[in-house]
Amino acid sequence: MFSLRLLLSTAVMNLRSLPRRRVHAFVMVISIAAVVAVFSGVLAMNAGLDHAMLESGRADRAIILRAGSTAEIASAISREDLTIIKNAAAGASTDASGVPLIAAEAVAPLALIEKRTGLQVNATLRGVGSEILAVRPEIKIVAGRMFQAGKFEVIVGQQALQQFQALTLGEPFTAYQTQWKIVGVFTEGGSIRQSEMMTDAGVLMNVTQRPVFQNVTIDFPDGPSYESFKKIATSNPSVALDVYTEAEFLHRESQSLNGLLRFMAYVMGGIMALGAIFVAVNAMYSGIDDRRREIATLRAIGFPPGVVITAIVAESLLLAVAGGLLGALVAGVVANGHTVSTAVGVDLHELVFDAVITIPVVLRGLGAALVIGIIGGLVPAVRSIRSEIVTDLRAI
Amino acid sequence: MSHLKLIWKALWRKPVRTALTFASMTIAFLLFGLLNGINQGLDNVAARFNLDRLYVMNRGSMYFPMLFPLVQQVAKIPGVRDVAYWAYFVGYYQRPSVPVPIVAADVPAMFRMYPELHILPDQLQVMSRVKSGAIISARLAKHFGWKIGDRVAVNSSIWPRKDGSRVWYFDVVGIYEPSEASPSLSDLFLTNFDYFDEARAWATGSIHLIIARVAHESQSGAVAKAIDDMTTNSPFQTRTLTENAYATVYWRQITDLRLIVNSITSAVLFTLLIVSASTMMQSVRQRFSELALLMTLGFTPARIAAMIIVEALLLSTLAAAAGLMLATLAFPWVAQMLGSIRLQPAVFASGLSIAVGIALMSALLPAIRATRFSIVTALAGR
Numbered sequence: 060m061f062s063l064r065l066l067l068s069t070a071v072m073n074l075r076s077l078p079r080r081r082v083h084a085f086v087m088v089i090s091i092a093a094v095v096a097v098f099s100g101v102l103a104m105n106a107g108l109d110h111a112m113l114e115s116g117r118a119d120r121a122i123i124l125r126a127g128s129t130a131e132i133a134s135a136i137s138r139e140d141l142t143i144i145k146n147a148a149a150g151a152s153t154d155a156s157g158v159p160l161i162a163a164e165a166v167a168p169l170a171l172i173e174k175r176t177g178l179q180v181n182a183t184l185r186g187v188g189s190e191i192l193a194v195r196p197e198i199k200i201v202a203g204r205m206f207q208a209g210k211f212e213v214i215v216g217q218q219a220l221q222q223f224q225a226l227t228l229g230e231p232f233t234a235y236q237t238q239w240k241i242v243g244v245f246t247e248g249g250s251i252r253q254s255e256m257m258t259d260a261g262v263l264m265n266v267t268q269r270p271v272f273q274n275v276t277i278d279f280p281d282g283p284s285y286e287s288f289k290k291i292a293t294s295n296p297s298v299a300l301d302v303y304t305e306a307e308f309l310h311r312e313s314q315s316l317n318g319l320l321r322f323m324a325y326v327m328g329g330i331m332a333l334g335a336i337f338v339a340v341n342a343m344y345s346g347i348d349d350r351r352r353e354i355a356t357l358r359a360i361g362f363p364p365g366v367v368i369t370a371i372v373a374e375s376l377l378l379a380v381a382g383g384l385l386g387a388l389v390a391g392v393v394a395n396g397h398t399v400s401t402a403v404g405v406d407l408h409e410l411v412f413d414a415v416i417t418i419p420v421v422l423r424g425l426g427a428a429l430v431i432g433i434i435g436g437l438v439p440a441v442r443s444i445r446s447e448i449v450t451d452l453r454a455i
Numbered sequence: 456m457s458h459l460k461l462i463w464k465a466l467w468r469k470p471v472r473t474a475l476t477f478a479s480m481t482i483a484f485l486l487f488g489l490l491n492g493i494n495q496g497l498d499n500v501a502a503r504f505n506l507d508r509l510y511v512m513n514r515g516s517m518y519f520p521m522l523f524p525l526v527q528q529v530a531k532i533p534g535v536r537d538v539a540y541w542a543y544f545v546g547y548y549q550r551p552s553v554p555v556p557i558v559a560a561d562v563p564a565m566f567r568m569y570p571e572l573h574i575l576p577d578q579l580q581v582m583s584r585v586k587s588g589a590i591i592s593a594r595l596a597k598h599f600g601w602k603i604g605d606r607v608a609v610n611s612s613i614w615p616r617k618d619g620s621r622v623w624y625f626d627v628v629g630i631y632e633p634s635e636a637s638p639s640l641s642d643l644f645l646t647n648f649d650y651f652d653e654a655r656a657w658a659t660g661s662i663h664l665i666i667a668r669v670a671h672e673s674q675s676g677a678v679a680k681a682i683d684d685m686t687t688n689s690p691f692q693t694r695t696l697t698e699n700a701y702a703t704v705y706w707r708q709i710t711d712l713r714l715i716v717n718s719i720t721s722a723v724l725f726t727l728l729i730v731s732a733s734t735m736m737q738s739v740r741q742r743f744s745e746l747a748l749l750m751t752l753g754f755t756p757a758r759i760a761a762m763i764i765v766e767a768l769l770l771s772t773l774a775a776a777a778g779l780m781l782a783t784l785a786f787p788w789v790a791q792m793l794g795s796i797r798l799q800p801a802v803f804a805s806g807l808s809i810a811v812g813i814a815l816m817s818a819l820l821p822a823i824r825a826t827r828f829s830i831v832t833a834l835a836g837r
Contacts, residue, residue: 082736082737085733089725093726096722127546133613179700268690319712323712327489330489334483334723335726399711
């Protein structure tokens with residue numbers, strides 16, 4: 060195609076003169092890199108949070124709390140309530156021997172010292188039954204062994220082990236006036252539960268003197284059986300329950316943190332991007348201004364305006380992509396794997412997760428760079444072909 | 456005077472470029488104002504903590520109960536001047552997903568304890584007469600559209616009434632306004648503890664938080680220890696924290712995000728420096744022939760350098776002023792996202808000093824270069 064050849068030759072000619080405009084190009088690349096680094100860095104944290112939430116947030120697992128519980132710990136489900144729930148959960152999945160996959164959990168806060176900051180934070184000790192391994196098959200004991208029912212034994216999530224002081228496999232620690240022994244370390248596929256500890260539910264209820272469960276988890280084979288359970292459980296007048304899918308429940312927990320991260324990424328990143336657009340327009344404009352005669356010559360010898368504009372935008376996009384890649388690289392080095400440890404939920408329990416630079420994060424960063432690049436190139440390009448050829452030809 | 460005019464003309468020699476540079480620098484200062492405003496606002500909140508206030512809660516969790524007699528025991532500890540307390544109501548309005556931060560408290564004691572919460576004395580008077588009264592924060596009133604005189608029906612997820620109902624009615628008798636953000640208090644729905652305690656079906660006498668004021672903040676450590684020691688052998692062991700420690704946990708999420716705030720700030724400032732420096736370099740290089748002409752007219756190199764520096768200062772401080780002005784307009788909206796923090800005047804001081812610093816740094820090299828070039832070559836236009 061004729062115009063494609065024109066376009067190529069124009070673009071190549073533009074690029075050949077790029078070294079002459081290296082300062083403009085450099086400023087543009089740096090400012091786009093800064094935007095993309097900030098944007099993808101914060102989104103990487105958000106992706107890490109989502110990852111931790113999604114890993115454990117299955118849509119066919121139900122979490123049941125007492126109605127209106129703002130935090131899991133504020134919920135209370137008695138043994139009678141549990142019976143009602145079990146009766147309503149006829150559609151639950153079953154294990155090989157036909158036992159429905161239902162786990163009742165008691166949750167107790169545990170004041171521990173965070174290694175990094177030395178702050179006292181609210182860790183979570185979760186009381187569970189032996190059925191937990193069937194209801195949550197993601198749980199893997201990676202060191203030591205499972206706790207024994209009825210004993211003061213706990214297993215510790217891998218994140219918790221790294222994050223909190225005074226937790227060592229095989230060693231005792233004191234909480235609720237009781238000596239506990241750490242007998243195992245577990246992982247749960249990157250889930251947020253890895254920043255928690257688990258023990259026998261009956262033992263935990265005894266030492267906390269709180270003879271109630273906080274949540275009931277039920278595994279359902281599919282969506283419809285979950286929906287019909289939800290209908291039955293929430294319409295029973297004798298017990299007020301909130302029924303969530305696990306995904307909904309975790310979303311609720313991380314809502315405010317998610318909101319803050321999104322605010323930082325999109326609002327602050329957006330304002331930065333606006334600034335970068337001005338820088339890009341400025342850089343491209345200056346570059347074009349210095350080449351007014353060249354561009355006017357092209358137009359005078361009959362290059363169509365579309366070719367001139369496209370060649371300029373192509374150059375701008377090239378610089379933007381360079382900036383975007385540089386920014387993604389910086390974000391990758393600085394933010395990737397950075398451990399975020401903060402407090403979530405109304406009861407401010409500790410949540411630990413790693414920021415991850417995922418493909419969508421990089422793509423979003425590059426997308427932002429491309430938008431900046433297009434606007435940065437288009438505005439001065441359109442301006443350049445609107446000017447008088449004759450005046451431009453006389454320009455020095 | 457004529458110098459300034461000359462500098463002004465030089466600045467607008469390429470109007471489009473200057474305008475674009477100005478716009479990008481303005482945006483940078485807008486961001487700086489917002490981010491630094493968040494940072495300094497948090498510092499300001501931390502600095503205003505009253506270290507003479509102690510927070511007593513159940514050792515297990517702030518959601519576990521303590522018993523009312525503890526309030527009287529705490530009040531008797533030497534060094535304690537005043538006590539207030541509350542119980543969580545855990546209420547919701549219409550739907551369980553709309554929580555209302557209701558606490559049942561000794562309301563007059565709460566306003567004694569927190570002089571930074573402003574309430575009209577008559578409204579407090581009415582509150583002590585109307586058993587089902589409620590004093591709510593201005594923010595809550597605005598959010599739910601509640602006014603004085605309204606009867607509000609809320610559900611409690613924990614507390615049924617003795618008559619078996621879960622619906623509680625409260626009459627809004629007062630609206631308070633916090634003078635500045637204080638931890639978790641900017642947004643409360645305060646109701647009378649006595650009324651609540653009489654009407655709830657179970658756990659009569661249980662409370663969740665005791666706030667104690669010590670006579671002098673130097674005593675707070677000793678008093679905190681005395682309270683926790685007193686409860687060691689009771690079934691309800693306590694943990695007593697200073698307001699500082701209590702609030703640190705409350706502001707935790709935002710404080711942890713400071714890392715992000717600081718990284719964005721440094722990225723913005725770095726870019727700002729590059730943009731400003733390259734603009735100055737560019738503009739001086741393009742004016743070599745003009746500068747040479749000025750020199751032949753008798754301008755000393757020092758004067759030329761000074762003019763370049765003033766030009767950079769002008770651009771940078773004007774952009775800073777515009778950016779910080781925009782930040783002032785946008786800040787209330789940002790602050791709402793993060794809890795009520797206010798833009799501190801110190802932000803303007805740091806913003807302007809950064810503007811001066813950036814200008815000096817970016818004018819330094821061009822100014823030196825402008826004093827060292829050969830007049831003849833420059834006049835020849837090479």
